[in-house]
Amino acid sequence: MATPSPRKRQALDLFAPLGPTYDRYANLLSFGQDPRWRRFLVSRVPAGTEDSVLDVATGTAAVAIALASRTGCSVVGLDQSTDMLEIGRGRVTAAGLDDRVELVQGTADELPFEDAAFDHLTFTYLLRYVRDPAATMRELARVLKPDGTIAMQEFGLPRAIPRLAWELWVRIGLPAAGAVISPGWHEVGSFLGPSIRDFHRRYPPAELRELWRRAGIVDVHSRRLSLGGGLVMWGRKE
Numbered sequence: 001m002a003t004p005s006p007r008k009r010q011a012l013d014l015f016a017p018l019g020p021t022y023d024r025y026a027n028l029l030s031f032g033q034d035p036r037w038r039r040f041l042v043s044r045v046p047a048g049t050e051d052s053v054l055d056v057a058t059g060t061a062a063v064a065i066a067l068a069s070r071t072g073c074s075v076v077g078l079d080q081s082t083d084m085l086e087i088g089r090g091r092v093t094a095a096g097l098d099d100r101v102e103l104v105q106g107t108a109d110e111l112p113f114e115d116a117a118f119d120h121l122t123f124t125y126l127l128r129y130v131r132d133p134a135a136t137m138r139e140l141a142r143v144l145k146p147d148g149t150i151a152m153q154e155f156g157l158p159r160a161i162p163r164l165a166w167e168l169w170v171r172i173g174l175p176a177a178g179a180v181i182s183p184g185w186h187e188v189g190s191f192l193g194p195s196i197r198d199f200h201r202r203y204p205p206a207e208l209r210e211l212w213r214r215a216g217i218v219d220v221h222s223r224r225l226s227l228g229g230g231l232v233m234w235g236r237k238e
């Protein structure tokens with residue numbers, strides 16, 4: 001097996017200890033906004049009962065479960081972390097969705113699927129963790145059928161006064177709240193602010209949309225949510 005890139009290694013190490021506590025604290029640390037952003041993401045995907053949707057970076061399968069229960073489609077959830085997937089499998093069973101949600105281990109940089117295998121595709125909090133976001137976007141677009149919808153959920157970077165509150169939260173509140181929970185969450189709490197800032201510096205909104213277009217995605221739209229703290233982007237494969 002190829003040696004993981006430093007970014008991939010970092011993501012693997014970061015999420016391995018979180019699995020059992022991920023859902024409880026991810027909601028808490030986003031002030032309860034994460035489920036709202038997820039609902040909006042799912043509302044952008046026009047999936048029907050006959051459709052097959054790929055959810056990349058599925059983690060503990062929150063988006064995969066929401067997609068299958070709200071639209072009746074079948075979902076394949078893919079993640080590189082076996083620890084996150086293990087928790088996800090328990091949640092899928094608890095939701096009674098074993099017949100419609102399958103979770104597989106794999107990497108977004110090299111998806112184990114044929115070209116145009118899926119009707120629609122979603123991915124959440126992924127591009128900050130990959131070595132080459134442009135190459136990853138091309139790989140995601142490859143497995144999507146023409147005209148299929150691709151939709152992303154990511155943290156946004158608030159502007160003006162909300163940005164001041166955000167900076168206070170990610171510099172002080174989040175690392176401190178993480179430290180109270182566990183060493184793993186302290187690491188995530190300290191990592192997130194710089195990671196989100198760095199991503200939006202490298203890919204400001206216009207550049208991010210251009211990245212999608214270069215991957216063959218058209219009709220690209222985006223919505224900033226919760227005063228800019230969340231970002232949902234969606235488009236259609238040409």
Ligand SMILES: C[S@@+](CC[C@H](N)C(=O)[O-])C[C@H]1O[C@@H](n2cnc3c(N)ncnc32)[C@H](O)[C@@H]1O
Binds near residue numbers: 124
């Ligand atoms: C913040 S979690 C999000 C999990 C889930 N989508 C959610 O919204 O709750 C990010 C996930 O991305 C996964 N991930 C990061 N880089 C990846 C890659 N290159 N391929 C597949 N999964 C990746 C991590 O293992 C982790 O489960």
